[in-house]
Amino acid sequence: xxxxxxxxxxxxxxxxxxxxxxxxxxxxxxxxxxxxxxxxxxxxxxxxxxxxxxxxxxxxxxxxxxx
Numbered sequence: 001x002x003x004x005x006x007x008x009x010x011x012x013x014x015x016x017x018x019x020x021x022x023x024x025x026x027x028x029x030x031x032x033x034x035x036x037x038x039x040x041x042x043x044x045x046x047x048x049x050x051x052x053x054x055x056x057x058x059x060x061x062x063x064x065x066x067x
Contacts, residue, residue, distance in 0.1 A: 006052065013052045018045025032061045 003016040022039040027048065029035050033055075037046035051061050 011051055011053050013049045015047040016045065017047075018043060 001020075005014045005016075006012070007014075018039055022043070022045045024045070025038050025040040027035040027037045033050040035048040035050075036044050037048060039045045049055070051059075054061060
């Protein structure tokens, strides 16, 4: 089952498509502000997108400069 959620305060959109009991074991950024979340077994179980309002407005999302 696919589950979605949007947090307007954080401006983050979540999509969960793994089993409800899948254990989160980290995420990998695949584009600036777009993360694929993984279960302990290595399967992708979700997606997180930050700065949704900026993206919807067509603004470019840049990665923060390395410190």
